[in-house]
Amino acid sequence: MSALFQLQQVSKTYSRGKQAVSIFDNLELAIPEGDFVAIMGPSGSGKSTLLNLLGGIDRISAGSLRFRGEQLDAYSESRMTQWRARHVGFIFQSYNLMPMLRAAQNVELPLLLTKLNRRQRAQNVQIALDVVGLSERARHYPREMSGGQQQRVAIARALVADPDLLLCDEPTGDLDRESADAILDVLRLLNREHGKTIVMVTHDPAAAAYAKRTLHLDKGVFVQKEAAYV
Amino acid sequence: MSEFTLIRKNLLRKPLRFLLMYVVIAVAFLLFGLLQSVQSVMAGGSEANQGNRLIVSNRINFTQPLPYAYAARVAALPGAQAVAHATWFGGYYQEPRNFLVSYAVDPLAYLKVYPELRLGAAQRDAFLHARNGLMVGRATAERFHWQLGQHVSLASSIFSNRQGGHAWDFVVSAIYTNDKANGDEQAVYFHYDYLNTSRTFGVDKIGSIVVAARDAAAGERVAHAIDQAFANTPDETSTVNEQQFAQAFLAQFGNIGAIVRIVVGAAFVTMLLVVGNTMMMNSRARTREIGIFKSLGFPRASVARMVVGESLLLAVSAALGGLVLAGGVVALLRTSPNFAGLAMPPAVWLGGLGAAFLLGLLTAAVPLRTALNLDVATALGRV
Numbered sequence: 001m002s003a004l005f006q007l008q009q010v011s012k013t014y015s016r017g018k019q020a021v022s023i024f025d026n027l028e029l030a031i032p033e034g035d036f037v038a039i040m041g042p043s044g045s046g047k048s049t050l051l052n053l054l055g056g057i058d059r060i061s062a063g064s065l066r067f068r069g070e071q072l073d074a075y076s077e078s079r080m081t082q083w084r085a086r087h088v089g090f091i092f093q094s095y096n097l098m099p100m101l102r103a104a105q106n107v108e109l110p111l112l113l114t115k116l117n118r119r120q121r122a123q124n125v126q127i128a129l130d131v132v133g134l135s136e137r138a139r140h141y142p143r144e145m146s147g148g149q150q151q152r153v154a155i156a157r158a159l160v161a162d163p164d165l166l167l168c169d170e171p172t173g174d175l176d177r178e179s180a181d182a183i184l185d186v187l188r189l190l191n192r193e194h195g196k197t198i199v200m201v202t203h204d205p206a207a208a209a210y211a212k213r214t215l216h217l218d219k220g221v222f223v224q225k226e227a228a229y230v
Numbered sequence: 231m232s233e234f235t236l237i238r239k240n241l242l243r244k245p246l247r248f249l250l251m252y253v254v255i256a257v258a259f260l261l262f263g264l265l266q267s268v269q270s271v272m273a274g275g276s277e278a279n280q281g282n283r284l285i286v287s288n289r290i291n292f293t294q295p296l297p298y299a300y301a302a303r304v305a306a307l308p309g310a311q312a313v314a315h316a317t318w319f320g321g322y323y324q325e326p327r328n329f330l331v332s333y334a335v336d337p338l339a340y341l342k343v344y345p346e347l348r349l350g351a352a353q354r355d356a357f358l359h360a361r362n363g364l365m366v367g368r369a370t371a372e373r374f375h376w377q378l379g380q381h382v383s384l385a386s387s388i389f390s391n392r393q394g395g396h397a398w399d400f401v402v403s404a405i406y407t408n409d410k411a412n413g414d415e416q417a418v419y420f421h422y423d424y425l426n427t428s429r430t431f432g433v434d435k436i437g438s439i440v441v442a443a444r445d446a447a448a449g450e451r452v453a454h455a456i457d458q459a460f461a462n463t464p465d466e467t468s469t470v471n472e473q474q475f476a477q478a479f480l481a482q483f484g485n486i487g488a489i490v491r492i493v494v495g496a497a498f499v500t501m502l503l504v505v506g507n508t509m510m511m512n513s514r515a516r517t518r519e520i521g522i523f524k525s526l527g528f529p530r531a532s533v534a535r536m537v538v539g540e541s542l543l544l545a546v547s548a549a550l551g552g553l554v555l556a557g558g559v560v561a562l563l564r565t566s567p568n569f570a571g572l573a574m575p576p577a578v579w580l581g582g583l584g585a586a587f588l589l590g591l592l593t594a595a596v597p598l599r600t601a602l603n604l605d606v607a608t609a610l611g612r613v
Contacts, residue, residue, distance in 0.1 A: 057525055057606040078529060085527020092610070096522045100243040105231050110526050112233065121231075157526075 003066075004165065004197050005031040005054060010063035012049055012220075023049045024220040026063070033164075036191040036198045038211035045217045047201040048169060054199060055088050055167045056080045085113045089158030093170035095150040097142040103153045104129065104138040110161040128156035131194075132186050148179030155186055159196065166190065168200040172207050184210040233532065237539040240516075247508065248544070254504055255548035255589070256555065258497040259582055263556025265490040266578040282449045283343065285475040286439035286456055289466040292478070293318075295435035296465055298426075301336075307459060309452040310441045314339035317422060317437040320387040323374055330370065331417040332384065333437075334425040337365070343442045346409040353378065353404035361424050363403030367415035371405045378402055384418075389429045398428070446471070498585065506593040509541055513597030520601050521609025530602055537598045542590035549586030553579055 007029040013022045023046045031037060031054075039047050052058035053065060056072065065073045067087070075083060089110075090096075097106045104125050111121040129135040132152040142150050151171060158166055168187065172180035188210050190196040200211060208214045216223050242248055286304060288294035295317070305313040314336055321332035337358050341347060349357070349365065356378075357363045364384075366376060376382060385396045400420060408415050426433055441456070443449035453469035460467045470478070513520075523533055553574075560574045 052607045055525070057610070081524070081527055081529050084525070088527075090525050096518070096610075098239075098519060098522070100239040101231075101236075105235075108231050109523075112231065112236075113527055113529075113532070 003030045004033045004035070004068060005029070006064070006066040006069075007053075008064040008066075010053070010065060011061045012046075012053065012058075013061045022220065027220065027222075029215075029222070031197065031199065034191070034195050034197055036188070036210070036212040037200070038208035038214040039199065039201045039217055040203065040205070040208055040214055041217035044219075046220045047217055050217065051167050051169055051199065051201050054165070055090060056084045085110065085161070087164050089161070089163040089166045091151070091154050091158050091166060091168040091171045093173040095142070095147070095154045095174075097150055097153055097157075099142055102139050102141055103134065103145070103156075106142070106153055107156045107160050109157060114161065124160055125156075128160040129153075131159065131190070132156045146179070148175050148182060151175060151179070151183050152186065155183065155190075159190060159194075164197055166196050166198045168198060168202075170202055171200065172202070172204060177206075180204070180207065233535060233539070237536055237543055240536065241540050241543055247512075251505055251508055251544060252548040252551065255501055255545060255586075256552035258501050259549040259552025259586065260555045260559070261497055261552075262494050262582055262585070263553045263574060263578055264559060265493060266581065267556065267560050267572060267574045269487055269490045270573075270575050270578060282443045282445050283472040284441040284443060284449055284453050284456070284469050285472055286441060286467050286469045287437070287475070289457075289468040292438060292468075292475070294465075295432060295437060296439065296467065298434040298436050300460065300465070300467070301436060301439050303459065304439050304441060304456055307452065307455050309443055309448050309455065311444055312339065312342045312442040314343040314440045315422065315436040315438065316340065316440060317425065317435070319384075319389070319420075319425065321384040321418065322387065323382065323384055326387065328374070330384065331414070333417065333419050334422040335419050336422050337363075337419070340419065340440070343440050346413055347406045348409050349404045349406040353406075357403040360401055360403045361421055362398070362400050363420065364400035365404040365406055365419040366402055367417050368405055368407050369415040370418060371402070376402050376405075378405065389425065389432070391428045392430060393428075398424070440472075441469075498589070501589060502592055505541075505545070505589070506596065509593045510596050510600075513537065513600050517600075517604065517609050518611070520604055521606050524604070524606045525610065533601050534598055537601045538591065538594040541594035541597070542587065545586045545590035545593065546583065549582055549589070553582045 007027055010024055010027040010029075011022070012024045012027075013020045015021070027050075029050075039050065041047050049058065053060055056075070060073050063073075064071065067083075072080075072083070097103075098109070101109075104122075107125045107128050108121055111124060114121075116124065125138070126135060129138055132155050134149060134152050134156065137145060137149060137153070142153070145153065151174075155166075155171075166187070171187070172183050175183065184207055187198055187200070191198050191212075198211070200207070202208050285292075286296070286300070288296055298315075301313055301315045304310055316333040316335045319332040319334055321330045322328050323330060341354070347365075357365045364382065370376070374382075380402045381399060382402060383397045383399050386398065387396075390396050391398060398420075406415070422436070441449075441452060443452045449471055453471070456469045457467050520533060520537075523536070557574050557579075560572055563572050
């Protein structure tokens with residue numbers, strides 16, 4: 001498998017007041033196309049920051065971050081936004097659906113940035129909702145759905161524009177075991193059947209077990225690497 | 231779904247908040263529409279006056295009378311094509327609240343100076359030959375349901391008559407219309423002689439003299455000549471054109487334009503503060519959502535359109551609501567003869583919508599800056 005992401009000697013520091021806080025220092029990571037990697041670690045270990053960097057919503061302080069060989073950290077803000085719209089789907093712990101929009105409208109949001117016409121957008125939305133098994137809830141508002149259903153809508157939104165990469169931040173963190181398993185089944189399906197590369201941050205070993213491999217991050221350093229294919 | 235749907239859904243997500251802001255703006259623009267309509271009618275009325283007509287009044291104040299003989303002396307001056315005089319009667323019908331714009335005039339001369347007052351030949355003759363004849367504007371005739379030949383009694387808030395009362399009996403001899411758009415159709419006119427021979431004071435005094443000059447340029451020369459002719463007399467004159475006189479007349483009630491500007495300005499600033507503050511709070515509450523839009527790949531331009539679009543949609547739709555309401559109130563008022571000339575011209579609509587657009591842009595300024603500068607990771611609470 002060729003590398004979708006290649007991180008070399010990546011450093012990330014934040015300034016908190018007058019103090020500079022280092023999150024990573026010379027981090028190395030390669031994520032191949034079609035990978036499903038779980039990133040685990042204690043709070044403050046840098047998991048979310050790593051996800052931010054991969055998703056282009058935060059910038060590295062030093063080093064190199066390549067996406068399919070292209071120097072991602074050299075992108076301008078507007079090019080990064082375009083790149084994100086085309087290649088990345090985000091799935092958040094708290095779903096982050098727009099409360100005033102119906103499920104289908106939430107899923108349609110990324111397609112507003114494409115040149116698809118209304119009919120084509122509706123078809124894609126239908127397909128995405130079918131994939132997550134929620135087509136019968138298309139006209140429901142988020143408040144009318146359970147947490148698991150909302151997260152499935154969020155997954156449909158993340159994949160509707162057919163991105164290469166899904167970045168999941170604790171996608172099952174707010175769900176009961178049954179709902180969590182259903183979500184993780186969908187993610188595994190997307191990885192295996194649709195070839196989506198998935199990077200998932202989680203505290204839950206059971207969730208991590210769905211991934212092809214798990215990386216453990218502690219204080220900005222990978223402390224253990226596994227190739228635990230399920 | 232389109233960006234407009236997003237904007238609309240965002241705006242309507244808190245219906246009560248939307249309703250309150252809508253009402254605040256709509257009421258302010260209702261006020262704007264009504265005040266601007268009144269002002270434009272006043273300005274339009276004075277602009278409709280002919281530039282070559284001059285009003286000669288007492289230099290001390292136009293409420294002070296002039297000697298009757300002045301009319302003939304003015305008529306003798308070169309450049310004065312036609313001369314008439316008018317005396318304010320301060321009349322009302324039955325009770326003071328039925329106030330009437332009423333003048334005692336020399337009928338023949340007056341109709342010559344004011345050719346826009348249109349009445350049939352028979353009515354004209356009747357008015358000229360009846361000593362107590364009353365020429366009534368169409369609006370006033372409709373207001374009081376007066377018919378030709380009807381006897382009416384008008385009281386004066388100024389003059390008393392030799393019978394010891396304030397009431398004068400008249401016969402409605404003519405009902406006139408006005409050829410000019412928004413021209414007056416409310417005033418009533420009667421014979422000066424009738425007033426002069428029966429009043430107990432002010433005999434042989436007149437209120438003002440109206441002079442028709444050949445044109446506006448000639449008018450300036452004639453005005454100067456008139457004031458020169460009466461310089462250093464007990465009753466010096468002040469001669470201005472009709473438009474200046476009308477403006478001076480309105481000024482006695484205060485500067486209408488300034489009042490409108492102050493009221494509208496105060497309403498606008500209040501609105502700006504209320505709506506701007508609400509939009510800012512709204513924007514802060516939606517920081518996370520803006521972060522989500524950005525994380526989905528919505529470019530700055532899209533985010534800007536959503537933020538500005540929401541403010542503009544609110545301001546313009548509410549302003550339009552207020553202006554439509556003002557238009558309705560104006561239309562309703564027009565059914566009353568007292569407000570027959572009231573209208574809401576296109577300039578008021580355009581001015582209102584322009585102000586609404588400005589309001590939308592101003593109230594969007596701070597939320598826009600916040601949204602554009604928003605760091606996605608910070609907005610999503612991921613730092």
